[in-house]
Amino acid sequence: MSARVCALILTLSALCGSTAASGVLSSPTNVRLTSYNMNLVLRWDPPEGAAGGLVYTTEYKTPVTSYRVGCVNTSHLECDFTRLNISIIEYGIYTGRVQAQVGAKRSGWVESRHITLDKDTIIGSPNVSLFSNGATIDVSIKDPVFVVSELRNVYIFATYNITYWKDGQVEKAKSISNKQQSRVVLSELELWTKYCVQVQINTERNSKPSEPSKIVCESTTSREEAPWVAAIVTFVIMAVAVALVVLAVVYRESISHFLCPKDALPQHFKEYLQAPPTSSTYLAMQYSRPPKEIYHQISIVAEEGRPLEAGGMSCSKQPDVRAGGELQEKRERLKSTEAVKKS
Ligand SMILES: *[C@@H]1O[C@H](CO)[C@@H](O)[C@H](O)[C@H]1NC(C)=O
Ligand SMILES: *[C@@H]1O[C@H](CO)[C@@H](O)[C@H](O)[C@H]1NC(C)=O
Ligand SMILES: *[C@@H]1O[C@H](CO)[C@@H](O)[C@H](O)[C@H]1NC(C)=O
Ligand SMILES: *[C@@H]1O[C@H](CO)[C@@H](O)[C@H](O)[C@H]1NC(C)=O
Numbered sequence: 001m002s003a004r005v006c007a008l009i010l011t012l013s014a015l016c017g018s019t020a021a022s023g024v025l026s027s028p029t030n031v032r033l034t035s036y037n038m039n040l041v042l043r044w045d046p047p048e049g050a051a052g053g054l055v056y057t058t059e060y061k062t063p064v065t066s067y068r069v070g071c072v073n074t075s076h077l078e079c080d081f082t083r084l085n086i087s088i089i090e091y092g093i094y095t096g097r098v099q100a101q102v103g104a105k106r107s108g109w110v111e112s113r114h115i116t117l118d119k120d121t122i123i124g125s126p127n128v129s130l131f132s133n134g135a136t137i138d139v140s141i142k143d144p145v146f147v148v149s150e151l152r153n154v155y156i157f158a159t160y161n162i163t164y165w166k167d168g169q170v171e172k173a174k175s176i177s178n179k180q181q182s183r184v185v186l187s188e189l190e191l192w193t194k195y196c197v198q199v200q201i202n203t204e205r206n207s208k209p210s211e212p213s214k215i216v217c218e219s220t221t222s223r224e225e226a227p228w229v230a231a232i233v234t235f236v237i238m239a240v241a242v243a244l245v246v247l248a249v250v251y252r253e254s255i256s257h258f259l260c261p262k263d264a265l266p267q268h269f270k271e272y273l274q275a276p277p278t279s280s281t282y283l284a285m286q287y288s289r290p291p292k293e294i295y296h297q298i299s300i301v302a303e304e305g306r307p308l309e310a311g312g313m314s315c316s317k318q319p320d321v322r323a324g325g326e327l328q329e330k331r332e333r334l335k336s337t338e339a340v341k342k343s
Pocket of ligand 2: 085
């Protein structure tokens with residue numbers, strides 16, 4: 001048994017040795033041209049039974065150009081053409097090929113199948129964020145970043161397929177498709193409920209939808225209150241609080257006087273003030289018409305060429321000087337009445 005295996009290994013190594021010795025290197029295998037988010041990468045497996053120290057050279061072409069050089073003498077098993085300083089066109093049709101080399105020995109070229117970049121690229125997953133606002137959830141979608149161009153340039157009519165479900169009830173998922181806007185509001189949701197969302201991108205030119213986004217979940221809350229209402233209420237409360245504090249600081253002396261007066265009112269004064277009025281003058285005044293007062297009307301006439309300046313600032317602003325005079329008189333009268341009352 002073990003002798004047979006040994007014999008097989010010996011035969012194989014002898015074969016390899018003979019191919020190497022004859023200067024023919026077997027070719028790389030499984031050569032494929034791939035694209036993810038619009039990059040262009042050639043991948044391959046090493047030749048069967050290959051020894052170490054192999055390097056590879058790759059080339060690419062379009063239907064209208066001959067082969068151009070890509071990666072040279074790379075020891076990796078892939079070559080990202082979009083990393084090289086060559087122009088890759090988003091609608092281009094590309095074919096790649098690879099050759100193995102060790103020392104002076106080269107293998108034959110192995111060609112990949114062609115791919116059309118925008119039709120065949122694998123579109124990566126979009127990035128989804130959720131913001132709950134009362135009974136609605138805002139879904140905000142960010143497109144995957146393309147290596148060549150941008151998603152909206154390559155696929156002008158790309159749409160989002162938004163699938164959402166109540167947490168734990170994925171079998172009852174609902175979908176909103178054909179949305180072009182990157183912000184979508186999920187409405188008519190239940191309050192205080194956790195919803196999960198997953199988004200895929202559909203395009204008109206690429207038959208496959210994008211990779212699905214990561215599932216994200218968010219809870220609805222109570223009835224919505226616009227955030228600006230809360231902001232205004234907070235602002236008003238803050239403003240009032242600040243005003244109160246300022247007033248308290250400015251009038252702290254008066255307030256402390258008012259709250260704890262230094263001199264208490266004597267007891268008999270309090271009794272007197274609380275007792276019903278007994279003064280005959282007061283009673284007479286209360287039940288009789290106020291005495292008729294005699295007064296003269298006065299007018300103030302401004303001197304020519306001189307602006308009128310009567311009394312203080314407040315009087316000078318009065319549009320009607322006569323009315324101001326009357327007001328003054330009334331005040332005088334009031335004072336005298338008070339004086340009478342006090343006596
Ligand atoms: C690639 O390797 C071959 C053989 O070792 C060498 O002749 C050639 O100059 C190398 N090319 C580059 C670009 O390094
Ligand atoms: C890339 O290619 C352009 C023109 O094809 C050239 O001007 C530029 O110097 C190159 N840059 C690098 C880093 O090789
Ligand atoms: C998705 O978006 C979030 C927030 O903008 C960011 O932190 C995160 O890195 C993004 N993820 C991907 C995969 O782009
Ligand atoms: C949207 O996604 C859901 C879930 O993946 C799928 O069942 C549905 O067919 C998709 N709709 C469209 C129009 O792609």
